[in-house]
Amino acid sequence: NAGVTQTPKFQVLKTGQSMTLQCAQDMNHEYMSWYRQDPGMGLRLIHYSVGAGITDQGEVPNGYNVSRSTTEDFPLRLLSAAPSQTSVYFCASSYGGESTEAFFGQGTRLTVV
Protein backbone atom coordinates (compact mmCIF):
# COMPACT_ATOMS: atom_id res chain seq x y z
CA ASN A 1 0.00 0.00 0.00
CA ALA A 2 2.27 2.81 -1.21
CA GLY A 3 -0.40 5.55 -1.42
CA VAL A 4 1.30 8.93 -1.88
CA THR A 5 5.10 8.84 -1.95
CA GLN A 6 7.27 11.94 -1.61
CA THR A 7 11.00 12.16 -2.19
CA PRO A 8 13.30 13.31 -0.74
CA LYS A 9 12.25 13.37 2.95
CA PHE A 10 14.85 16.01 3.83
CA GLN A 11 16.76 18.53 1.72
CA VAL A 12 19.10 21.45 2.36
CA LEU A 13 19.55 23.98 -0.44
CA LYS A 14 21.63 27.09 -0.84
CA THR A 15 19.90 30.32 -1.81
CA GLY A 16 19.52 30.47 -5.59
CA GLN A 17 19.70 26.73 -6.20
CA SER A 18 16.90 24.91 -7.97
CA MET A 19 15.43 21.54 -7.21
CA THR A 20 12.41 19.32 -7.81
CA LEU A 21 10.33 17.69 -5.10
CA GLN A 22 8.88 14.44 -6.35
CA CYS A 23 5.37 13.13 -5.67
CA ALA A 24 3.84 9.90 -6.94
CA GLN A 25 0.53 8.20 -6.19
CA ASP A 26 -0.64 4.70 -7.09
CA MET A 27 -4.38 5.12 -6.43
CA ASN A 28 -5.30 6.40 -9.90
CA HIS A 29 -6.51 9.68 -8.39
CA GLU A 30 -7.46 12.54 -10.69
CA TYR A 31 -6.63 15.35 -8.30
CA MET A 32 -3.18 16.08 -6.91
CA SER A 33 -1.96 19.10 -4.98
CA TRP A 34 0.98 20.59 -3.12
CA TYR A 35 0.80 22.31 0.27
CA ARG A 36 3.37 23.91 2.50
CA GLN A 37 3.25 24.03 6.29
CA ASP A 38 5.04 26.71 8.26
CA PRO A 39 5.35 26.91 12.08
CA GLY A 40 2.16 28.11 13.74
CA MET A 41 0.26 28.00 10.48
CA GLY A 42 -1.92 25.49 8.77
CA LEU A 43 -1.18 23.96 5.41
CA ARG A 44 -1.42 26.38 2.49
CA LEU A 45 -2.14 25.34 -1.09
CA ILE A 46 0.64 26.03 -3.61
CA HIS A 47 -0.59 24.43 -6.86
CA TYR A 48 -3.03 21.73 -7.81
CA SER A 49 -3.91 19.57 -10.80
CA VAL A 50 -7.15 18.02 -12.01
CA GLY A 51 -5.52 15.66 -14.48
CA ALA A 52 -2.65 15.24 -16.90
CA GLY A 53 -1.81 18.58 -18.50
CA ILE A 54 -4.17 20.64 -16.31
CA THR A 55 -2.85 22.66 -13.37
CA ASP A 56 -3.88 25.79 -11.48
CA GLN A 57 -2.47 28.08 -8.81
CA GLY A 58 -3.35 27.93 -5.17
CA GLU A 59 -2.92 30.48 -2.39
CA VAL A 60 0.91 30.73 -2.42
CA PRO A 61 2.20 29.87 -5.94
CA ASN A 62 5.06 32.36 -6.33
CA GLY A 63 8.50 30.78 -6.76
CA TYR A 64 7.10 27.35 -7.65
CA ASN A 65 6.32 25.59 -10.93
CA VAL A 66 4.38 22.42 -11.57
CA SER A 67 3.43 20.24 -14.49
CA ARG A 68 1.56 16.98 -14.76
CA SER A 69 2.44 14.71 -17.64
CA THR A 70 1.04 11.49 -16.13
CA THR A 71 -1.78 10.61 -13.72
CA GLU A 72 0.71 9.21 -11.21
CA ASP A 73 3.28 12.01 -10.88
CA PHE A 74 3.08 15.66 -9.84
CA PRO A 75 6.53 17.21 -9.28
CA LEU A 76 7.04 20.62 -7.65
CA ARG A 77 9.93 22.73 -8.93
CA LEU A 78 11.68 25.48 -7.00
CA LEU A 79 13.29 27.68 -9.64
CA SER A 80 15.61 29.76 -7.43
CA ALA A 81 15.35 28.79 -3.77
CA ALA A 82 14.95 31.52 -1.14
CA PRO A 83 15.09 31.28 2.69
CA SER A 84 11.34 32.10 2.75
CA GLN A 85 10.75 28.73 1.08
CA THR A 86 12.09 26.89 4.11
CA SER A 87 9.08 24.77 5.06
CA VAL A 88 7.58 21.30 5.16
CA TYR A 89 5.97 20.38 1.86
CA PHE A 90 3.09 17.93 1.53
CA CYS A 91 1.72 16.36 -1.60
CA ALA A 92 -1.87 15.11 -1.61
CA SER A 93 -4.15 13.23 -3.98
CA SER A 94 -7.88 12.55 -4.11
CA TYR A 95 -10.63 11.20 -6.32
CA GLY A 96 -12.55 13.70 -8.38
CA GLY A 97 -16.20 14.62 -7.93
CA GLU A 98 -17.73 14.97 -4.49
CA SER A 99 -15.00 13.01 -2.67
CA THR A 100 -13.86 14.92 0.39
CA GLU A 101 -10.94 12.75 1.51
CA ALA A 102 -7.44 13.75 0.41
CA PHE A 103 -4.52 11.37 1.02
CA PHE A 104 -1.25 13.01 2.03
CA GLY A 105 2.35 11.97 1.63
CA GLN A 106 4.78 11.98 4.57
CA GLY A 107 6.22 15.35 3.68
CA THR A 108 9.55 16.85 2.56
CA ARG A 109 11.37 19.06 5.04
CA LEU A 110 13.23 21.71 3.04
CA THR A 111 15.76 24.13 4.48
CA VAL A 112 17.16 26.97 2.36
CA VAL A 113 20.32 28.58 3.76
Add this chain to the structure above:
Amino acid sequence: DQQVKQNSPSLSVQEGRISILNCDYTNSMFDYFLWYKKYPAEGPTFLISISSIKDKNEDGRFTVFLNKSAKHLSLHIVPSQPGDSAVYFCAASERGIQGAQKLVFGQGTRLTINP
Protein backbone atom coordinates in the same frame (compact mmCIF):
# COMPACT_ATOMS: atom_id res chain seq x y z
CA ASP B 1 -7.04 37.33 6.37
CA GLN B 2 -7.37 33.79 7.64
CA GLN B 3 -10.59 32.13 6.47
CA VAL B 4 -10.34 29.14 8.84
CA LYS B 5 -9.25 29.63 12.44
CA GLN B 6 -8.52 27.33 15.32
CA ASN B 7 -8.10 29.62 18.29
CA SER B 8 -6.79 27.04 20.74
CA PRO B 9 -3.18 26.04 19.99
CA SER B 10 -3.34 23.24 22.54
CA LEU B 11 -5.77 21.19 24.61
CA SER B 12 -5.13 18.72 27.41
CA VAL B 13 -7.79 16.12 28.34
CA GLN B 14 -7.88 13.18 30.72
CA GLU B 15 -8.17 9.71 29.22
CA GLY B 16 -11.80 8.58 29.02
CA ARG B 17 -13.20 12.12 29.02
CA ILE B 18 -14.59 14.07 26.08
CA SER B 19 -12.25 16.14 23.86
CA ILE B 20 -13.84 19.11 22.08
CA LEU B 21 -11.88 20.88 19.34
CA ASN B 22 -13.25 24.07 17.84
CA CYS B 23 -12.96 25.81 14.48
CA ASP B 24 -14.38 29.04 13.04
CA TYR B 25 -14.64 30.10 9.42
CA THR B 26 -15.58 33.21 7.49
CA ASN B 27 -16.40 32.07 3.92
CA SER B 28 -20.03 31.02 3.40
CA MET B 29 -19.12 29.34 0.10
CA PHE B 30 -17.25 26.41 1.69
CA ASP B 31 -19.14 23.23 0.78
CA TYR B 32 -17.45 20.65 3.03
CA PHE B 33 -15.59 20.78 6.31
CA LEU B 34 -13.02 18.19 7.29
CA TRP B 35 -10.88 17.21 10.23
CA TYR B 36 -7.39 15.82 9.78
CA LYS B 37 -5.13 14.28 12.38
CA LYS B 38 -1.36 14.60 12.21
CA TYR B 39 1.39 12.78 14.07
CA PRO B 40 4.98 14.14 14.08
CA ALA B 41 6.98 13.42 10.90
CA GLU B 42 3.88 12.10 9.13
CA GLY B 43 1.40 13.58 6.70
CA PRO B 44 -2.12 14.50 7.82
CA THR B 45 -4.66 11.68 7.78
CA PHE B 46 -8.36 12.17 7.16
CA LEU B 47 -10.61 11.73 10.17
CA ILE B 48 -14.16 12.85 9.41
CA SER B 49 -16.02 15.34 7.23
CA ILE B 50 -19.38 17.08 7.07
CA SER B 51 -21.29 18.61 4.18
CA SER B 52 -22.36 22.23 4.56
CA ILE B 53 -25.99 21.10 4.27
CA LYS B 54 -25.76 18.88 7.35
CA ASP B 55 -25.39 19.81 11.02
CA LYS B 56 -23.95 16.60 12.42
CA ASN B 57 -21.90 13.63 11.28
CA GLU B 58 -20.83 10.72 13.47
CA ASP B 59 -18.22 8.02 12.96
CA GLY B 60 -17.49 5.82 15.96
CA ARG B 61 -15.93 7.91 18.71
CA PHE B 62 -15.80 11.00 16.48
CA THR B 63 -18.65 13.44 15.90
CA VAL B 64 -18.48 16.71 14.01
CA PHE B 65 -21.08 19.44 14.58
CA LEU B 66 -21.66 22.33 12.19
CA ASN B 67 -23.39 25.59 13.15
CA LYS B 68 -23.74 27.53 9.91
CA SER B 69 -25.31 30.61 11.45
CA ALA B 70 -22.33 30.98 13.77
CA LYS B 71 -19.84 29.77 11.12
CA HIS B 72 -18.50 27.34 13.69
CA LEU B 73 -17.72 23.65 13.77
CA SER B 74 -16.48 21.36 16.46
CA LEU B 75 -15.04 17.86 16.72
CA HIS B 76 -16.02 15.72 19.70
CA ILE B 77 -13.97 12.66 20.65
CA VAL B 78 -15.62 10.35 23.17
CA PRO B 79 -14.04 8.64 25.01
CA SER B 80 -10.58 10.11 24.53
CA GLN B 81 -7.71 7.62 24.28
CA PRO B 82 -3.92 8.09 24.55
CA GLY B 83 -3.56 7.32 20.82
CA ASP B 84 -5.66 10.40 20.08
CA SER B 85 -2.75 12.62 21.12
CA ALA B 86 -1.83 14.46 17.92
CA VAL B 87 -2.29 17.77 16.12
CA TYR B 88 -5.79 18.20 14.70
CA PHE B 89 -6.41 20.40 11.68
CA CYS B 90 -9.76 21.79 10.69
CA ALA B 91 -10.08 22.30 6.92
CA ALA B 92 -12.73 23.76 4.65
CA SER B 93 -13.29 22.87 1.03
CA GLU B 94 -13.81 25.30 -1.81
CA ARG B 95 -13.97 24.44 -5.50
CA GLY B 96 -11.36 25.28 -8.10
CA ILE B 97 -11.13 24.52 -11.81
CA GLN B 98 -13.31 21.61 -12.96
CA GLY B 99 -14.76 21.32 -9.46
CA ALA B 100 -11.43 20.37 -7.89
CA GLN B 101 -11.45 20.43 -4.10
CA LYS B 102 -9.13 23.07 -2.64
CA LEU B 103 -8.56 22.79 1.11
CA VAL B 104 -8.14 25.80 3.40
CA PHE B 105 -6.62 24.77 6.73
CA GLY B 106 -6.73 26.19 10.22
CA GLN B 107 -3.55 26.51 12.29
CA GLY B 108 -4.07 23.26 14.17
CA THR B 109 -4.73 22.30 17.80
CA ARG B 110 -2.33 20.01 19.66
CA LEU B 111 -4.39 17.54 21.69
CA THR B 112 -2.74 15.72 24.58
CA ILE B 113 -4.56 12.88 26.31
CA ASN B 114 -3.31 12.30 29.84
CA PRO B 115 -3.54 8.82 31.44
